[in-house]
Amino acid sequence: MDWFLIISSGAKIAIITFGIILPMVALCSLAERKVSAFIQDRIGPNRVGIPMTLFGAKKDIALLGLVQPLADGLKFLLKEDFTPKHVRKFYFWLAPALVLVPALLTVGVIPFGSSIQVLGKQIPLVIADLSIGPLFVFAISSLGVYGIVLAGWASNSKYPFLGGVRSSSQMISYEIALGLSVIPVLMIFGDMNLGSIVRFQDANGWLLFPAWGSGWTLQRWILLIPLVISFVIFTVSIFAETNRAPFDLPECETELVAGYHTEYSSMKFALFFLGEYAAMIVGSALIVTLFLGGWSIPFGHYLGLGAADAIGNWWVGLLHVGCFLTKVAAFIFFFMWVRWTVPRFRFDQLMRLGWIFFFEIALANVFLTALILMLVK
Amino acid sequence: MAYTVPRPKLSLLERTYFPTLIGGLKITLGHFIRFVQGKGKVTMSYPEEKWDASLPEHYRGAPTLVTDEHERERCVACQLCEFICPPRAITIVPEQIPAADKFAKVEKRPKAFEIDMIRCIYCGMCEEVCPEQAIFLRKDYAITGTTRAEMVHDKTRLYELGGIREGLVNKWNPLK
Numbered sequence: 001m002d003w004f005l006i007i008s009s010g011a012k013i014a015i016i017t018f019g020i021i022l023p024m025v026a027l028c029s030l031a032e033r034k035v036s037a038f039i040q041d042r043i044g045p046n047r048v049g050i051p052m053t054l055f056g057a058k059k060d061i062a063l064l065g066l067v068q069p070l071a072d073g074l075k076f077l078l079k080e081d082f083t084p085k086h087v088r089k090f091y092f093w094l095a096p097a098l099v100l101v102p103a104l105l106t107v108g109v110i111p112f113g114s115s116i117q118v119l120g121k122q123i124p125l126v127i128a129d130l131s132i133g134p135l136f137v138f139a140i141s142s143l144g145v146y147g148i149v150l151a152g153w154a155s156n157s158k159y160p161f162l163g164g165v166r167s168s169s170q171m172i173s174y175e176i177a178l179g180l181s182v183i184p185v186l187m188i189f190g191d192m193n194l195g196s197i198v199r200f201q202d203a204n205g206w207l208l209f210p211a212w213g214s215g216w217t218l219q220r221w222i223l224l225i226p227l228v229i230s231f232v233i234f235t236v237s238i239f240a241e242t243n244r245a246p247f248d249l250p251e252c253e254t255e256l257v258a259g260y261h262t263e264y265s266s267m268k269f270a271l272f273f274l275g276e277y278a279a280m281i282v283g284s285a286l287i288v289t290l291f292l293g294g295w296s297i298p299f300g301h302y303l304g305l306g307a308a309d310a311i312g313n314w315w316v317g318l319l320h321v322g323c324f325l326t327k328v329a330a331f332i333f334f335f336m337w338v339r340w341t342v343p344r345f346r347f348d349q350l351m352r353l354g355w356i357f358f359f360e361i362a363l364a365n366v367f368l369t370a371l372i373l374m375l376v377k
Numbered sequence: 378m379a380y381t382v383p384r385p386k387l388s389l390l391e392r393t394y395f396p397t398l399i400g401g402l403k404i405t406l407g408h409f410i411r412f413v414q415g416k417g418k419v420t421m422s423y424p425e426e427k428w429d430a431s432l433p434e435h436y437r438g439a440p441t442l443v444t445d446e447h448e449r450e451r452c453v454a455c456q457l458c459e460f461i462c463p464p465r466a467i468t469i470v471p472e473q474i475p476a477a478d479k480f481a482k483v484e485k486r487p488k489a490f491e492i493d494m495i496r497c498i499y500c501g502m503c504e505e506v507c508p509e510q511a512i513f514l515r516k517d518y519a520i521t522g523t524t525r526a527e528m529v530h531d532k533t534r535l536y537e538l539g540g541i542r543e544g545l546v547n548k549w550n551p552l553k
Contacts, residue, residue: 038412039405043420341405342398 004121012127013108020325021107025277026069028332033068035336079266084155087263091154096268098147099275102140103282109133110285111195112324113295114202116317125295125321126195133194134182137286138175141241144279145171148243148250148260151272155263163259166347167243167250173354174240174247180362181233184226184369185290198294203301206293212301219376226369231291233358233365238283240354243276245339249347284331288324295324432516437501439517440492441539442532443510449480451511451542454487458503458512466496467503490532494520510546513539 030045037044048071049063083092110133113125130136145168152164185207189197204213207227210220240247251259261272288294297305297319305316345353390396411417421428445451454471472488474481503512515538522528530538 035409038409041408041412041417041419043418043422337402337405337409341401 008118008121008123009127012123012125016107016112016127017104020112021104021278021281022274024281025274026073028277028280029072029273030065030068031332032336032339034065035333036340039337039340073270076267076270081266081268084263086156088154088156091150092263093268095147095151095154096264096271096275098150099144100147100271100278102143102147103275103278106137106140106282107278107285109136109194110282110289111198111294112285113317113321114199115311116321117311117314122311124195125317129193129195131193133192133197134186134286134290135192137282138179141279141282142171142175144275147275151264152260155260157263159256159258159262160260163250163256163262166256167260170243170247170249170350170354171241173351174237174358177233177354177358177362178237178241180359180366181230181237182290183362183366184230187366187369187373188223188227194289194294198289198296201293202296206296206298207291209293209298212299219372222372222376223369226365226372227291229361229365230369231287233362234290235287236353237358238287239335239338240350242279242283242335244280244335246342246344247350248339248344249350254344280332280335281328284328284335285324287331288327292327294327295320297323429516436516436518437499437514439494439499439515439520439530439538440497440501440503440512440535441515441517441530442490442535443513443539443542444536446541446543448541449483450486450536451509451546452487452490453483453509453511454485454490455508457506457508461502461506463500463502464496464498466493466498467491468493487532490535492530492535494522494528494530495525508546508548510542513542515539 034044036042044065045068046065047060047062048065048068050061050067052058052060083089108127109130111124111126111129115122115124117123148167148171149164152160152162152167155161186192188207189200191197191200201207205211205216205220208224208231210216210224214220239245243250249259250256251261256262261269264272297303305319408417443451454469456469456471459465459467459469468489468491469487470489471485474483474486480486499514499518501514504514517538520528
C-alpha cells in the first residue's frame with residue numbers, strides 16, 4: 001500500500017470538504033443576502049460581528065456582518081428539531097442527508113488546482129483523478145433528486161408532495177439537456193478526464209477563449225458557435241438542476257409554502273439549504289472546469305504560471321487554486337445575480353423550454369460540432 | 378361584444394427571451410454597482426441615525442399636557458379626550474380647585490391624568506377635541522419601558538414632557 005497516497009487523499013478530502021466547500025456554503029448564504037440586498041438598494045445583514053458586549057465592552061465590533069453565517073448555523077443547531085407526527089420517520093430523516101451527500105460527493109472529481117509540492121512529492125490537486133469525470137458528476141448529482149422526492153413523499157402533506165413531484169419531473173427533464181449539451185465539449189477534447197481537460201485548456205486556450213497555445217486556429221474559433229450554444233444550455237440546465245431561481249418551482253414560496261422542505265425544521269432544514277448551495281458550488285465548478293479553463297490562469301503559459309511551472313513551485317500551485325476559486329465565486333455571483341433579476345417561470349414554460357427547445361437544440365448542436373470537426377481542419 | 382386586447386407582436390429575437398434577460402441583468406447590476414459605490418443608499422440605520430432633525434411640524438408623537446405662561450394647568454378636566462380616545466388610553470379623575478387657590482376661578486382641574494402609552498395609537502384625536510388646547514402631541518416617538526406600570530404616563534410625567542405653551546387659546550382668539 002502506498003501510504004503517502006492514502007494520507008494525501010485523506011488530507012485533500014478533509015481540506016476540500018471542511019476547508020473549502022462548507023465555509024464557501026456558509027459564505028454563500030451571507031453573500032446571497034448581501035447581493036440581494038445590494039440589488040434591491042438595501043443594506044443587508046451588517047450587525048453580527050464579535051459580541052464585545054458579552055464581555056462587558058460598550059460596543060460590538062460589527063465586521064460588516066461577516067459572522068452572520070456562524071450565528072445562523074448556531075441558531076439552526078440550537079433550535080428544536082421537530083419531527084411532525086404524521087411523517088414517515090425513517091425516510092423523513094434520510095432525505096436531508098440524501099440531498100447533501102451527492103452534492104458533496106461530486107466535488108471529488110473536480111480538479112481545483114494543478115498540483116502542489118509537499119515533502120518533495122508532487123500531489124495532483126484533485127481527490128479522485130477519474131477518467132470518466134463528467135459522467136461521474138452527472139451520475140451522482142442526479143441522485144440528489146431522490147432526497148427531494150423522499151422529503152416530499154415522507155412529509156406526508158400536500159405542499160411538500162407537490163414540491164417533490166415538481167422537482168423530480170424538472171430534474172429529469174433537464175438532465176437530458178445537460179447531458180447532451182456537454183457532448184460537443186467531450187467531442188472536442190476526446191477525453192473524459194477533467195484533469196486532462198483542464199491541462200489541455202491551460203496549454204491551448206480555454207474553450208470559450210482560445211487565445212493562446214494552439215488556440216489560434218480557424219477550427220477552434222469556428223467551434224465557438226456550437227460551444228456558446230452548449231455553454232448557454234449547460235448553464236441554464238445547471239440552474240434548473242440546482243433548483244435555483246428562475247427555476248425554483250419545487251420550493252416556490254408563493255405557491256407551495258416552502259415546497260419539499262415545508263415540514264422540516266432546525267438542522268434538517270439547514271441540510272437542504274447546505275445541499276442546495278453545495279450543488280450550486282459544484283455546478284459552477286463544473287461550468288468553469290469545462291468551458292472556462294478550470295484553474296488555469298489566462299496566458300499563464302507565457303507568464304510562467306502554467307501547469308508545468310507548478311512543479312517544484314508551491315506558490316504557483318496555490319495561485320492556481322486561487323484562480324479556480326475566483327472563477328467559481330464569480331459564477332456563484334452570477335447565480336445570485338440571475339436569481340434577483342428573473343422572475344420564476346411557470347411550470348409549463350419550464351417543461352416547454354426543457355423538452356421542446358433545449359433538447360432539440362442540444363441534439364442539433366452535437367451534429368453541428370461533428371460537422372465542424374470533420375470539415376474545418 | 379367582448380373586446381379582445383391585441384397582444385404585441387414579438388419579433389423572433391424578442392421571443393428568444395435573451396434581450397429582455399440581458400436588459401434585466403443590466404438593471405440589477407446597475408443597482409448593485411451603484412450601491413457598492415455608496416450612491417443608492419436609502420436605508421437609515423435606526424439607532425445610530427435618527428430622523429429627529431427632519432420630523433415635520435405636524436408629526437404626531439406622544440400626547441402630553443401643557444401649562445400656560447402663568448404655570449396654570451390648561452386642562453380643566455372636561456374629559457372630552459377621555460371620551461373620544463379610540464383605544465381608551467386616557468383616564469382622568471377630576472377635582473374641584475379649592476377656593477384658596479389663585480386659579481379658583483377656573484373651578485376644575487384633573488386630580489389624576491393618566492395616558493397608557495401601551496394603548497395609545499397616536500391618532501391625535503385628544504389634541505383635536507380639546508377645547509382648552511391643553512393636550513398636545515409632541516415629537517417623542519420612542520416611548521419604551523420594561524414594565525407595564527412604567528408605560529403609563531401620569532400627570533407629572535405628562536407636564537414634564539409637555540412643558541409650557543404660551544399664547545391665547547383658539548376659542549378666545551377672535552382671529553381664528
